[in-house]
Amino acid sequence: MTLEITNLSKTYSNGVQALKNVTLSIPKGMYGLLGPNGAGKSTLMRILATLQEPDAGNIQLDNIDVINQKDEVRKTLGYLPQEFGVYPKVSAESLLEHFAILKGITSRAARRETVEALLRQTNLWEVRKQKLGGYSGGMRQRFGVAVALLGNPKLMIVDEPTAGLDPAERVRFLNLLSELGENSVVLLSTHIVEDVSELCTRMAIINKGEILHEAEPLKAMEGLKGKIWRKIIEKKALPQVEQEHNIISTKLLSGRTVVHVYSNAAPAGFEVVQPDLEDVYFSAMAGHYRQRTGQETKELQP
Secondary structure, X not given: OEEEEEEEEEEOOOOOEEEEEEEEEEEOEEEEEEOOOOOOHHHHHHHHOOOOOOOEEEEEEOOEEOOOOHHHHHHOEEEEOOOOOOOXXXXXXXXXXXXXXXXXXXXXXXXXXXXXXXXXXXXXXXXXOOEHHHOOHHHHHHHHHHHHOOOOOOEEEEEOOOXXXXXXXXXXXXXXXXXXXXXXXXXXXXXXXHHHHHHOOEEEEEEOOEEEEEEOHHHHHHHOOOOEEEEEEOHHHHHHHHHHOOEEEEEXXXXXXXXXXXXXXXXXXXXXXXXXXXXXXXXXXXOOOEEEEOOEEEEOOO
């Protein structure tokens, strides 16, 4: 099972080009789409979910033409958008049963069996009678997954699922998502690097509608080995360091600034560090990655 996206483009009426010739091959399992807010992630998710039309390009889910066979796609699609509404005065069990009817599960026995299985899978069975208005953010997200899983979808689209969750709820939610990739294509769209690092076997980095880098996270980190260097400096020294070095990221540590730079050679006063996925992300955003152009491979600079 593979989702093939070829030369997908979308420009809005205000002139914003949300997607620019996006091409991706997404296999079964967890696939991360990583990028900042406004990068084009949600536009791509909505097009895949048949909620928007692209200007150009093709999308194929096995033998289904996603753009021209929307009804077929919807039969096998699970979609958890970044924001979704619930009826606050209705219980999770009642609302999920209603959605099951809409999904075509007409047998009462089959519907009850499906609802119970999904509520247990999402760890909501014990609170199934509770009104959704009393659910925490993480509980609502897990209910959204239960709705998305109705009908055993081949394609699951999950858009910014952990934004706003507390650490405990985030862990519970990520554990749930990790189980879903065993039987489906699960596309996880996020700006949180840790979500992709912990869940996904493949990923793409997108910015301003373009795919900057596509790789396996472990191989991407290995490809930066010996190129990421760190130094702890006083904040007032940052402008000077920015002039002298190619900084990819900075963060505060006990009132001082930790600087990561990309360099093929050791910068004076810096120590080499083992790259993580955050370094891959910021290196791609800064233009440091390998791209094939015909027979030639070149390194892109900012």
